[in-house]
Amino acid sequence: MSTFKKHRGLLLEVVCILSVGLVVLLTALVGHPYQRGFFCDDDSIRYPLVSETISTPAVAIASFLIPIPIIFAVECYRLLETSTPRDSWHSVSRGVLRSFLEVYGIFVFGSGLSQVTVDMGKLMVGRLRPHFLAACQPDNLDQVCPAGSGHTYVTDIHCTGSLGMVEEARLSFPSGHSALAFYAAVYVVVFLHHRLYWRAMRFPNYLLQAGCMFAAWFTSLSRVQNYMHHPTDV
Numbered sequence: 001m002s003t004f005k006k007h008r009g010l011l012l013e014v015v016c017i018l019s020v021g022l023v024v025l026l027t028a029l030v031g032h033p034y035q036r037g038f039f040c041d042d043d044s045i046r047y048p049l050v051s052e053t054i055s056t057p058a059v060a061i062a063s064f065l066i067p068i069p070i071i072f073a074v075e076c077y078r079l080l081e082t083s084t085p086r087d088s089w090h091s092v093s094r095g096v097l098r099s100f101l102e103v104y105g106i107f108v109f110g111s112g113l114s115q116v117t118v119d120m121g122k123l124m125v126g127r128l129r130p131h132f133l134a135a136c137q138p139d140n141l142d143q144v145c146p147a148g149s150g151h152t153y154v155t156d157i158h159c160t161g162s163l164g165m166v167e168e169a170r171l172s173f174p175s176g177h178s179a180l181a182f183y184a185a186v187y188v189v190v191f192l193h194h195r196l197y198w199r200a201m202r203f204p205n206y207l208l209q210a211g212c213m214f215a216a217w218f219t220s221l222s223r224v225q226n227y228m229h230h231p232t233d234v
Contacts, residue, residue, distance in 0.1 A: 013105060020112035027119045033170040034126030037155030040145035045132040047227035054222050059177050062215075063184035067107060070188055070208070074195050075099040107187050114183045118176050127173035130227040135169035137161040178220040178234040185216035 038045055079095050129135070136159035138144075144154040159166045189209040196205050220234040 013109075017105065017109050017112065020109060020116065024112055024115050024119065027116070027123070031119065031123045033123050033167060035155070036126040036128060036170065037153055037157070038128055038132070040149040040152045040154060044230060045128045045130060047130040047134065049131045049134045050226050052222075052226050052228065054177065054219055056177070059181055059219055063111070063180045064108075066212075067184060067188050067191075068104065071103050071107075071191065072096070072100050074192065075103065078195060103191065107184075110187065111180065111183055114179055115176070118174055118179045121174045122171040122176070125173050126170045127230070127233070129169045129172040130230060132169045135159075135161050135165045172229055173233045175220065175223050175229045175234040177223050178216070178229075181216035181219040185212040188212045 076096050079092055079099065133141070136157065138157045139160050140156075140158045144156060145152065189212055192205055192209055223229040223234055224231050
């Protein structure tokens with residue numbers, strides 16, 4: 001019982017992280033976007049399908065892996081600086097591991113909440129991506145949008161493209177790539193600002209923070225460049 005009391009806080013945190021992860025998983029498996037129509041004269045959804053500069057696995061791997069060495073190195077530095085010769089290597093290493101898991105656990109939990117927020121927006125809004133018509137490949141566009149139809153709003157469009165691509169083309173707002181990239185960047189920036197306060201590391205610290213923000217900004221711009229999102233999505 002005493003062991004349970006000692007670790008119940010940790011167990012509760014793990015349950016919270018897993019619960020958020022379960023929500024993200026269920027949303028991905030059973031969620032379907034709102035079936036939004038479009039105006040016949042809307043040129044913003046007539047862009048071609050092009051390959052992605054940064055794929056979904058790439059942004060996910062980078063966002064979750066890059067913070068690991070940064071957090072670990074900073075926590076090692078902080079604990080080694082505050083340790084005394086009487087502290088054993090075992091106690092110092094345990095302290096580093098504990099601090100790392102705490103900081104990174106919060107990061108993972110926050111990323112899950114961010115993803116839930118993004119998924120809610122995508123499914124409820126159902127904004128069409130710039131390449132929607134290229135993904136949809138409608139076979140009745142001439143019937144629902146004949147010449148001279150102008151600003152007519154249509155919803156009864158029949159897509160011949162693959163169901164997965166069509167559903168994905170209805171998930172423009174907000175950008176998941178931008179949300180994850182900027183979440184990771186801002187988290188690392190705030191972490192470095194509060195944890196790495198050694199004066200000699202001031203400008204390298206600022207440079208590392210700027211690099212994180214530039215990487216997130218590049219990711220966001222690439223989504224617009226690849227016609228995956230409208231500028232207002234990112």
